Amino acid sequence: MSFYDTAGIDAVIPVPLSPSGLKERGFNQALLLAYHLSKKKNLPLLMDVLQKVADTPPQVGLSAKERAANVRKAFACRKKLSDMSILLIDDVMTTGATVNACSKELLKAGAGDVYVLTLSRAGMV
Numbered sequence: 001m002s003f004y005d006t007a008g009i010d011a012v013i014p015v016p017l018s019p020s021g022l023k024e025r026g027f028n029q030a031l032l033l034a035y036h037l038s039k040k041k042n043l044p045l046l047m048d049v050l051q052k053v054a055d056t057p058p059q060v061g062l063s064a065k066e067r068a069a070n071v072r073k074a075f076a077c078r079k080k081l082s083d084m085s086i087l088l089i090d091d092v093m094t095t096g097a098t099v100n101a102c103s104k105e106l107l108k109a110g111a112g113d114v115y116v117l118t119l120s121r122a123g124m125v
Helices: 019-025 029-041 064-071 097-108
Strands: 011-014 050-052 075-077 085-093 113-121
Touching: 011 029, 029 085, 050 097, 064 097, 075 097, 085 097, 097 113
Parallel strands: 011 085, 085 113
Antiparallel strands: 050 075
16 A cells, blocks of 8 residues: 655645744644655655745635635745755645645745645535
């Protein structure tokens, strides 16, 4: 049984939390997932490339349009990615607003490809 085919992936990047979000929660669940996947697949884990630069309200209870607006300028890349294939890790994806915002920043920083892996997929209520 294959855990996940990572052929062609250059690095793993978790969806970051804001500093206050990390302080409040005490851990980043996406980082924990990314850490274990990168270790199992022997891939570099880039923890400081993508940062959440804006504290945003929780996405819970927002429409898809509101979710996209909520995270539109919330993330920034701090390093160039020089045509790298990135595996972006998040714990839960509902509308995809967060991973889309992160992916746009990674591509602007020079990533050649961004693939997304989530632990679960949630529906809108």
